[in-house]
Amino acid sequence: MTLKNRITEKAFELGFEAVGFTHTAPLDLYIREIESRPDKMYGWVQTDSFNVKRGASFGVKHPWAKSLLVLIRNYHRKEFPRQLVGRIGRCYQVDERIEKGEETGKLTAFFDFLKKEGIQRKFDEEIPARMSAARAGVVTYGKNCFVFAKNAMRDASWLESIPILLDKEIAPDSPSIEFGCPEWCKNACMAACPTGALYAPGEMNPRLCIAYNSYYAGPMTPMKLREPMGTWIYGCDRCQEVCPRNQPWMNQALPENPKLSARSGDFELTKILLMDKDYYVSRIWPLTFYIAKDNILKWQTNAARALGNLGDRENVPFLIDALKSSPYPEVRGMSAWALGRLSGDRARSALEAGRRQEDDMVRKEIEMALETTP
Numbered sequence: 001m002t003l004k005n006r007i008t009e010k011a012f013e014l015g016f017e018a019v020g021f022t023h024t025a026p027l028d029l030y031i032r033e034i035e036s037r038p039d040k041m042y043g044w045v046q047t048d049s050f051n052v053k054r055g056a057s058f059g060v061k062h063p064w065a066k067s068l069l070v071l072i073r074n075y076h077r078k079e080f081p082r083q084l085v086g087r088i089g090r091c092y093q094v095d096e097r098i099e100k101g102e103e104t105g106k107l108t109a110f111f112d113f114l115k116k117e118g119i120q121r122k123f124d125e126e127i128p129a130r131m132s133a134a135r136a137g138v139v140t141y142g143k144n145c146f147v148f149a150k151n152a153m154r155d156a157s158w159l160e161s162i163p164i165l166l167d168k169e170i171a172p173d174s175p176s177i178e179f180g181c182p183e184w185c186k187n188a189c190m191a192a193c194p195t196g197a198l199y200a201p202g203e204m205n206p207r208l209c210i211a212y213n214s215y216y217a218g219p220m221t222p223m224k225l226r227e228p229m230g231t232w233i234y235g236c237d238r239c240q241e242v243c244p245r246n247q248p249w250m251n252q253a254l255p256e257n258p259k260l261s262a263r264s265g266d267f268e269l270t271k272i273l274l275m276d277k278d279y280y281v282s283r284i285w286p287l288t289f290y291i292a293k294d295n296i297l298k299w300q301t302n303a304a305r306a307l308g309n310l311g312d313r314e315n316v317p318f319l320i321d322a323l324k325s326s327p328y329p330e331v332r333g334m335s336a337w338a339l340g341r342l343s344g345d346r347a348r349s350a351l352e353a354g355r356r357q358e359d360d361m362v363r364k365e366i367e368m369a370l371e372t373t374p
């Protein structure tokens with residue numbers, strides 16, 4: 001059996017859905033695409049410490065590498081708890097990188113196998129994973145900018161592409177850098193994108209994407225995005241949920257994920273809004289670590305904004321509590337915005353009382369909220 005066959009067989013044995021190989025020449029198409037965009041769109045991933053263009057030239061960055069292997073991992077083998085759908089993107093709900101769960105164990109076992117085969121390997125986060133997977137022939141693109149499995153997992157996009165550099169020359173597979181969308185789909189993903197981030201087929205402005213705004217951007221979400229972001233507090237799946245290519249996978253009965261179901265209550269919006277640091281660090285951060293451990297206020301502003309958009313006046317007392325007692329002006333300010341959205345007598349009285357707040361930004365948010373509160 002060839003080395004390529006042995007690696008492929010092991011990957012399937014461990015439960016990966018697909019495995020493909022490509023050479024180490026730069027991902028020119030990716031680099032050209034990044035260079036064609038204005039700096040403000042992708043400048044944040046071209047810094048000294050993290051640079052996707054450097055990652056796209058992985059053969060230059062790692063001259064010892066002779067090929068790139070891409071594993072495809074299905075992260076939607078189980079059902080996701082109803083309470084978390086529409087709040088937290090599915091891929092993040094089962095991200096075990098900090099907690100080192102079963103899926104991480106599979107990757108460790110795969111790395112052990114490579115070592116036993118005498119193969120040097122490296123996983124480098126800068127390498128553009130989706131384009132690598134397409135060049136390795138295991139996925140095709142969707143116009144929503146996600147990639148979809150080819151001949152695996154009912155061709156759905158609920159997957160993670162894991163590029164791994166190898167020091168062995170392995171014959172590359174045929175690339176599939178192309179859209180795989182059916183002609184009859186009239187860009188349902190673009191129509192469904194709540195913020196207009198998907199501005200053309202296959203083109204997305206990350207600065208407008210809910211994912212970016214929910215965990216990378218500052219705590220005070222720009223006014224024009226607060227309502228479109230709806231109840232998402234960490235990531236967004238909208239353009240994948242509506243996609244016809246994902247319906248065969250989503251419309252089947254999948255087993256429950258008991259571990260995730262058991263902890264889903266931790267992510268109740270009101271609990272997040274009023275949580276203390278111990279709660280945040282022990283229950284929220286280990287699963288959803290893109291927001292730093294010391295950035296609890298980003299979570300709390302997200303929760304306040306989502307509560308405003310949820311439209312349930314039962315949540316007004318929690319927002320009043322945050323407006324009165326949060327130590328963070330941003331949380332008080334976003335709670336004021338949410339109270340303005342929910343409106344009603346209790347919300348209005350709390351906002352009027354809040355006019356005595358010392359912080360200028362909070363007072364401004366309160367005045368704006370009062371203008372819109374009947």
Ligand code: SF4
Nearest residue numbers: 142143181185189243
């Ligand atoms: S919604 Fe339609 S256009 Fe968008 S990715 Fe899916 S199939 Fe392609």
Ligand code: SF4
Nearest residue numbers: 193209210236238239
């Ligand atoms: S993840 Fe959400 S906000 Fe981002 S492009 Fe898709 S639908 Fe739009």
